[in-house]
Amino acid sequence: MNCSQNIDWKAYVLGEMSESEKRSASAHAASCQECREELAGLQITLSTLATLREEEVPRRIAFVSDPVFEPKWWQRLFTPTFASACVLAAAIVFHAYANKGPDEAAIQARIDKAVDKQMQDRMVLFEQKDRQFAQAYMAAVNLVRE
Ligand SMILES: [Zn+2]
Structure with a gap:
């Protein structure tokens, strides 16, 4: 800074000078290029600050x-992971109670029924073969007799 006046331009723009100080500062700025630039810079800064929106200072930083x-704890119930785990657990419990596993007596009854049917079919077939054999035997006996 080449100016020897050493004027407090911040006090000037903030209105902290007496009227006489202010008048002599203004007179100096009119003749001093360097102080005019300093003053202009401060005025731009002040007017820019004035355009900023006032915001409430947060009372506490978290x-x-x-x-x-x-x-x-109740908010955790609604997190996707926990909720899906609950649904899965409920599904497993429901499945366990809804289907009590294979009914062994019913399976045994079905097996018995199937075996009975097979036995009956075989008996019918056996009787048929037996009759056929008897007929063939009688036919052979008759052939020998003739
Ligand atoms: Zn000056």
Whole structure:
């Protein structure tokens, strides 16, 4: 800074100078290029700050790790992972009660019925063959007699 006046331009733009100080500062700025640029820069900064929206300062800064952000036990119930695990567990329990496994007595009854049917079919077939054999035998006996 080449200017020897050493004027507090921040105090000037913030209105912290007396009227006489302000007047002499203005008179100096009119003749000093360097101070005019300094003043212009400060005024731009101030007007830019004035355009910013005022926001309420947060009363407390919270971190993600704070217990405040941890879900409550009932909120955990609605997380997708936990909910799907519950549905799966319920399905397993329901399946266990709904289907009590294979009914062994019913299976044995079906097997017995199938075996009985096979035996009957074989008996019918056997009787048929027996009759055929008897007829063939009688036919042979008659042939010998003639
Ligand atoms: Zn100056």
